[in-house]
Every structure is written in C-alpha cells, then in structure tokens.
Amino acid sequence: MPNTMKAAVIHQAGGPEVLKLETRPMPTPKKGQVLIQVKAFGLNRSELFTRKGLSLGVPFPRVLGIEAVGIVAAAPGGTFASGDIVATAMGGMGRQFDGGYAEYVCVPAIQVQRLKTALPWETLGAMPEMLQTAWGSLFNALQLKARDRLLIRGGTTSVGLAAAAIAKKxxxxxxxxxxxxxRERLLRENGADQVLIDNGEIADQVREICPNGVNKVLELVGTTTLKDSLRTARPHGVVCMTGMVGDRWWFDQFSPMDAIPTAVSLTTYAGGSEDFMRTPLQSLADQVAAGDLCINIGRVFKLDEIVEAHRTMETNQAGGKIVVLP
Structure with a gap:
C-alpha cells in the first residue's frame, strides 16, 4: 500500500478553481474505521455549497466529498475484509473529516455498506447519495403509497430521475x-406519467391534471419554487423539500399562514449516515443490474478534472449524475 495519495483539496472558499489536486499522506484507519480505495464518487450540490463557504462549521483545508464507492484496503475492526466492494455516504464526510475526493478515504465502519455486484464503477459511483436521497424522501419523509399522485419538482435532476423510476415501480x-x-422523453423513459414544462408557476397545470391536487410533492428546486409547489397539494397532502438546485437557501419573506395551504403538511429530508444505512442499496443495485432501475449518468470525469466537473455541476450542464473516477 502506498504512503501517499492524490486528493482534491480546498484551502479557502471560492469558485471551482479553489479545488487543488495535491499529494497527501495516506490515512491510517483505527479500530472501527474502514480505509477504502476510492474507485468512484458522485458530485453533489451540497459540496458546491461547502466549496462556496456556505456550509457553516466546515474547517479548511478540507477534502470534499460526501460519498464514495470502492474496495476495502484495510479494516482493523474486522467488520469488513480487504477487497470487499463497499459504498459510504454522509456521517460528516467532506465536512467534519476528509471525504471522497481522493484516491483513498477513511470512514467509520458504521456508515459503510458491503455490496455484491458486477456493476461498473461509474454506475456504482452514481448511486449512494442519489439513491438514499430519492429513497428516503419518498418512503421516509413522504411515506409514499401505491396509487399516490406524486409531483416531482425538478424532475431532470439526478435525484428526480431516480425518484420517478422508484415511485413508478x-x-x-x-x-x-x-x-x-x-427533456420530456428523458422524464417519460424514467417513469413520469405526465411532464409539466416549468415556467416558475405550475400549480394551475397540476390542477388541470389533478383537479383536487396531488397527494405528495418532492421539491428538488428549493425555496425559489416551494411556495408554488405547496399550492399543488391537496388537503392532507405532504410536500417534502429535499433539493436546492435553485441555489437559494432562504426566503426573503415567508409567511407560513399565507404560504402553506390549510391541512397541507410541509417537511424536509436531509439524510444522514443512518438514513444511508437504511437504504436498501443492495436491492437497488440488483434492480439496476437487471435493467429494472435506470441510473442516469450525465458526465464522467477523472480526479484531475475536478475543477471542470464542478463547473459542469454549477451550470447544470450534465443532464444526469456527475461521476468522478480517481
């Protein structure tokens, strides 16, 4: 095993160019930790926010990356064997400790799932955070039931496409x-029964299809569209805000009595390491391998292309999940 590794490090907040490829010492795992040789990782907008300095309490320098897949290099506690294929996400990765933007990452064993699969690394790299977010939003926050009418606001995001496929199934x-x-064809191929062209206000379009409103709403755009999404829900419906691709964290003004219709519930889903561990990743991987669940990969980059990868994410040009192969 080498003594050093390559990692993308940020020393100060800023644009994509603050990500610098550096040589760093190899992490040494302690009992209860797993050292993973990273074979792939997906990019996430939360990492963009951290890079911009918007994630409070994250010290720099830092190796970003809230997820990774790869092969176990060492696991002193004996929970995993060298060579196991594994996935990890959340639990402080890329925030409280160095994350997946590297050739190796050291994480607590309690946030690692073992996988038995022959899927290619770029496919596996797209899955952990995307699928735990889609799964958790649908079945934890929204408590999705068969025959529910579900609106996905931000349907062409990687989470939106995954959520549509899972919900349809x-x-x-x-x-x-x-x-x-x-993008209508893409949405329909991934499970959408109806596609709405979003001009910022879609409540009236939804009511034309579902006069009483929808049961469940998965909001992936964020505060810029949340008020309008709340108007699409029927009484006793639930709206879950999960994503923020609109890049705005806060409302300038928010009056709950005006914004939230009577008897409509508003919740959120963030998804921690416990949520990741509850996600049936092996079952979902099996569905992907069988062709029952499509993983939409937008672009694949190498680690030394991390600046370009972040620019692609920030400008929403990928058309699917961005994956990096160290």
Whole structure:
C-alpha cells in the first residue's frame, strides 16, 4: 500500500478553481474505521455549497466529498475484509473529516455498506447519495403509497430521475417538471406519467391534471419554487423539500399562514449516515443490474478534472449524475 495519495483539496472558499489536486499522506484507519480505495464518487450540490463557504462549521483545508464507492484496503475492526466492494455516504464526510475526493478515504465502519455486484464503477459511483436521497424522501419523509399522485419538482435532476423510476415501480402516478421541453422523453423513459414544462408557476397545470391536487410533492428546486409547489397539494397532502438546485437557501419573506395551504403538511429530508444505512442499496443495485432501475449518468470525469466537473455541476450542464473516477 502506498504512503501517499492524490486528493482534491480546498484551502479557502471560492469558485471551482479553489479545488487543488495535491499529494497527501495516506490515512491510517483505527479500530472501527474502514480505509477504502476510492474507485468512484458522485458530485453533489451540497459540496458546491461547502466549496462556496456556505456550509457553516466546515474547517479548511478540507477534502470534499460526501460519498464514495470502492474496495476495502484495510479494516482493523474486522467488520469488513480487504477487497470487499463497499459504498459510504454522509456521517460528516467532506465536512467534519476528509471525504471522497481522493484516491483513498477513511470512514467509520458504521456508515459503510458491503455490496455484491458486477456493476461498473461509474454506475456504482452514481448511486449512494442519489439513491438514499430519492429513497428516503419518498418512503421516509413522504411515506409514499401505491396509487399516490406524486409531483416531482425538478424532475431532470439526478435525484428526480431516480425518484420517478422508484415511485413508478412502487405504483404511484408520477408528474415531473422540467424547464426544457426537450427533456420530456428523458422524464417519460424514467417513469413520469405526465411532464409539466416549468415556467416558475405550475400549480394551475397540476390542477388541470389533478383537479383536487396531488397527494405528495418532492421539491428538488428549493425555496425559489416551494411556495408554488405547496399550492399543488391537496388537503392532507405532504410536500417534502429535499433539493436546492435553485441555489437559494432562504426566503426573503415567508409567511407560513399565507404560504402553506390549510391541512397541507410541509417537511424536509436531509439524510444522514443512518438514513444511508437504511437504504436498501443492495436491492437497488440488483434492480439496476437487471435493467429494472435506470441510473442516469450525465458526465464522467477523472480526479484531475475536478475543477471542470464542478463547473459542469454549477451550470447544470450534465443532464444526469456527475461521476468522478480517481
């Protein structure tokens, strides 16, 4: 095993160019930790926020990356064997301790799932955070049931596409939004029954299809569209804000009595390491391998292309999950 590794490090907040490829000492795992040789990792907008300095309490320098997949290099506690294929996510990765933007990452064993699969690394790299977010939002926060009418606001995001496919397989009627009419086919191929072209206000379009409103709403755009999404829900419906691709964390003004319709519930889903461990990743990987669940990969980069990868994420040009292969 080498004594050093390559990692993408940030020393100060800023644009994509603050990500610097450096040689760092190899992490040494302690009992209860797992050293993973990283074979792939996905990019996430939360890492973009951290890079910009918007994630409070994250010290620099830091190796970003809230997820990774790879092979166990060492596991002193004996929970895993060298060579095991594993996935990890959340639990402080890339925030409280160095994350997956590296050739190796050291994480607590309690946030690692072992996988038995022959899927290619770029596919596995797209899965951990994306699928735990989609799964957790649907079944933990929204408590999705068969025959629910589900609206996915931000349907062409990687989480939105995964959520549509999972929800459709579960028996829900899926409405999904996009700002680009050319993406309608993509949405329908991933489980959307109805596609809505989003001009910022879609409540009236939803009511034309579902006059009483929808049961469940997965909000992936964020505060810029949340008030309008709340208007699409029927009484006793639930709206879950999970994503913030609109890049705004706060409302300038928010009056709950005006914004939240009577008897409509508003919740959120963030997803920690416990949520990741509850995600049936092996079952989902088996579905992907069988062709029952599509993983949409937008772009694949190498570690030394991390600056370009972040620019692609920030400008929403990928058309699917961005994956990096160290």
């Amino acid at each position: 579960h028996g829900a009627f899926v409405l999904a939004t996009t700002r680009n009419p050319a």
